[in-house]
Every structure is written in C-alpha cells, then in structure tokens.
Amino acid sequence: MTIAIGFEGSANKLGVGIIRDQDVLSNVRHTYITPPGEGFLPRETAQHHRECILNVLQKALDEAKITLKDVDVICYTKGPGMGAPLTVTALIARTVAQIYNKPIVAVNHCIGHIEMGRLITGSVNPTVLYVSGGNTQVIAYSRQRYRIFGETIDIAVGNCLDRFARLLKLSNDPSPGYNIEQLAKKGTKLAPLPYVVKGMDVSFSGILSYIEEHLSGWLNSKEFTPEDLCFSLQETVFAMLIEITERAMAHVKSSEVLIVGGVGCNEKLQDMMKVMCEERNAVLHATDERFCIDNGVMIAVAGLLQYKTQGHTSWAETTCVQRYRTDDVHISWRE
Template sequence: MASSPAAKRARGRLLCLGIESSANKVGVGIVADNGDILANVRRTYVAPSGHGFLPGATAAHHRSVVVPLVQEALTVAGVTPPDIGLLAYTAGPGMGAPLRAGATVARVLASLWGLPLARVNHCVAHVEMGRLVTAADDPVVLYVSGGNTQVIAYAGGRYRIFGETIDVAVGNALDRFARAVGLSNDPAPGLNIELAARAAAAGGREPRFLPLPYVVKGMDVSFSGLLSAVEAAVAGGALVSAGGDYTVGDLCYSLQETVFAALVEITERALAATGQSQVLVVGGVGCNERLQAMLRTMVEARGGVALATDDRNRSG
C-alpha cells in the first residue's frame, strides 16, 4: 500500500508527478516541494505537412506514449511510485480530447497508488512555472502560446489580464503562417519560422521586408488581418519560387518583426501602468530568441530585467 503524503513528507521531500496534455505535446514532470525539477520528459505529435494537429489524432498519440513517459520520468528522477506523494494533471484550458487522455492516466495512477489528485489550470501553471524557474519576483508576464496571447500582472491580490489577442493567438498564427508558406511541422512550425528568418538575416543581404498589417488596439493585438495578407501575397505569387520578390525566409523575417513588435509594445504599456521592472515571457512562443531579444532591448532601456522560461531542448 502506498504511504500517505504526510508520511512521505516526514521522510523527506514531497514529490509531485504531473501530466500535461493540453495540446500536441504530452509531458510528465516530477517536482519536489522545494522547487527542484527532477524530471521533465515529453513527446510531441507532429501533424502531416500542410495540416494542423487534430484533436482525435493528437489524443491517440498521447494515449500511445503517456504511460511509457511516466516510467521514463520515474527513471530520470531516480524514484519509484511509492516515493510519489501527489499526482497532478492539466484540467484546462486546452483541447478536449488530448486533455482527457492525460486526465485519464492521472486518475488511474492516483487510484492505483492511493494518492491525492490535483487539477491544474494550464495558464496559471505557465506563469508559476516561469516564476519558479527564473526566480522572478513580481513580473509583468507575456504569455504567448498556441492558444493564448495575454499580458498578465499580479495586482490587487489576483492575476489580471492587461491585454490579449482579440482573435488569433500568436502560436496559432505562426502555425497557420507556416502552412501558408509551405514550412514543415517537424519539429515545430514556430521553430522552423525562427530558423528561416535567422537564415535570411544572415544570408549576405538584408532580408526583403514585406509590409504587413500591424494592429494594436490599446492593450490588445490582432493577427487575423496579418494572416490574410500573407495568404493573399503567397496566392498572388509573392514568393521567388512563383516569380515574386520574396523568399520564404523574407516572409518569416517580416512576420516575426511585425508580430513581436506588437507584443513588445503592449508589454511595455503594462510595465508603464504597473511600475514593475521585470518582464517574464512564458509559453511555447516565448522560446523564440528573436522575441526574447526584442523584449530584452525594451526592458533594459527602461532599467528593468527580461526573463524567459526557455528550455533549450525545444524539439522534444
């Protein structure tokens, strides 16, 4: 029979095993109550080229790999099931079918191991994980992922949203852009956009910049018009391969400079409104080094510090 969490804490650290499955990545982590991350393993469902990841196919992928991932996490952490004192899983927001895949495994393990089960809010977890990893004190948070684009700060005893997208989340916009210009989903569309833009900027010539809609409304941003403009340009033969003037790298460079400038603008407004000096970027898009550099330039000019939750193993 599994020991109680109280007994485990009496013997040493309380360990929590968590399962995240809100989108195309499924991960298993083991964290100690002092903040030490003992394991963080994951697998990504890569959709066929030219397609997004559909809920059913994504959930099937997660179901096929999540149990081996649990065993891998235990091995990496050097612990066994009796050492675990708490189980957690992402309860939302996210895609329904993939979320259910992770939740089902968490519930079964909690029953088998006799452990309490914690439901975790995906968005709050991004913020708190970022604060843990970077030791950020009281930052303005830029939360940029496939399904979320928000500027968040803690004020008046709660997290408050200062600005957000009014249509398409930035990660979704990057995915759709990648499909429009023919970039692969492997290992990730956003990473392929970043690499293509970087190659264009290092190719011995200045990238050719395609003017794109730049929509900032107060503290909110909009990306749907930008996507429509890119799709229209590609359909109209803007790419060199179709006789036009722009390489795929040029368009990736143009997209990043436009989208990230808008995100930096609303983040700076939140800094001015709150008087805070730290910015923390979280979410998958926050791994983009160009976005990090633009944020750093803005924040340091204001005498502050920019921080990023950024795992260098971005292809897992």
C-alpha cells in the same frame, strides 16, 4: 520534502514532470508532429497521447529514480486546451491516484506556465507575456489574481505562426515556429504587413489573411522570398507584443518581464524584448525550450503550490474544461 508529479496534455505536447519541493527530478516530453502543411486535430492528438502516455510516465519515473509510491501529490492540467487530449491525461492522473491512494490536484495550464517561469528564473513579481499556440496574454499580478491586461481578440500568436508555416509547407519538426525563426535569419526585406494593436489587445487573424491573399503573388514575382516573409512576420507580430507588454509595465510600474509559453523560446522575440527592457532599465527573464514549451513540470510546480495552500481537488471536480481563463484562478499562495 514533498514530491509532486505533473501530467500535461492540453495540446500536441504530452509531458510528465516530477519535482521534489523546488527541484526538478525529471521532465519528459513527447510531441505529436504532423506532416508539413497539416495542423494537429483533437482526435488524432488524443490517440497519440493514449499511445505514448504510459511510456512517458515510466520514463519520467525512471529518470527521477522514484516509483509512484514515493509521490505525494498528483497534478494534471484541467484546462484550457483541446477536450479529447486533456481527457487522456486526466484519466491517467485519476487512475494512478486510485492505484496508489494519492491526492489529486487540478491545475490551470496558464498558471502552470507562470509559476514555473517564476521558479526557474527566480523573478519575483514580473509582468508576464504568455505566448503560445493557444494563448496570447499580457498578465500582471494583483490581489491574488493574475490579471489579464491585454490579450489576442482572435487567434493566438503561435497559431498565426503555425498556420503561416503551413502556407509555406515548412516542417513541423521540431516545431513550425522554430523553422520560421531559422529561415527568418536569412530574410533581408521587410514586407508591409498589417500591424494590429487595439488598445491593450492584439489581433493576428487579419495578418494571416493578408499573407494568404498576397503569398503566391509575392513569391511568383520574386518580390519577397519565403525567408523575407518569415523575417517580416516575426518583426511585425513581435513588435505588437512588445508594445502591449511595455504599456502594461508602465501601467503597473513593473521592472521585470517574464516571457512564458512555447513562442517564448523564440530568441528573436527574447532579443527584441531585451532591447525594450534595457531602455526602461528593466530585467528580462526567459527560459529555454525545456521549460517554455508545454511540459509536465509546470503542472507539478503550480499543483504543489495549490496543494500546500488549498489541499487536494475533490474527486468529482477532477474533470477537464476547454475554456479556463487565467484570471479565474484564486492565487492563494501569494500575498
């Protein structure tokens, strides 16, 4: 039996998770929530992580009923993400590794999402839609790489949703995307928004500018309500994502879809994806907010796989990088 602990802090979620082989022992998360209308910035987010990390770590150990002495390998997020917040979790991972003389493994955040999604849902070789505040990618596995079939050419879909929520001054608690989803349920009228699919890629920044330009006009004339706009934005951007996912599935002849990343817990997106999957006789795998949203367990899962095939990361390499593409990682644990 091997026990792995994962530290995640690449954005505004700080998470520590512990697994024993394939069993989740604990999954503790603390989110840095900003006031309505404001996003999270690197310096303040890092400050939040510094203030909370030791409590989150202790809570994760208590819930798992172990001490750091029992841990076999320490895993942390190397990137991609915001530099300052990433550095905090890496620092703690290195310090506890030194205190207890444990090997350390640097993990790619995107690979963490994919491997944990596969473990939790039991999907074998899915086409992956990875959608979050920082990433939007359609991914399929081939010859020891997760290959990116399509991605955003500007901002991530979650970033588009977050910034739209800021325009409407929606609450960031528990997350802007969740509040958009709830309001959208009351929307009835579809506003005409740009639909931007370019080959296998998508673009969201133009949609956001278009909304910024028309927002006050729409609301003042009562042509559309905030609820209508939440509904319209979700319909438009999710349709774009499903189009490119379906095309990737047709290309690789896949009959499984796995949705991962923070936006993946949106039930509207899951429902739309399910319709597409049923039409193609495919199976949809998705998880709830415990595992979709950034967490420590995903880092422990991917880290443990990496540790078992490649061993630990050398000390000098236990740094952080803001850019670290999904297809940069050699997937040594799959055929």
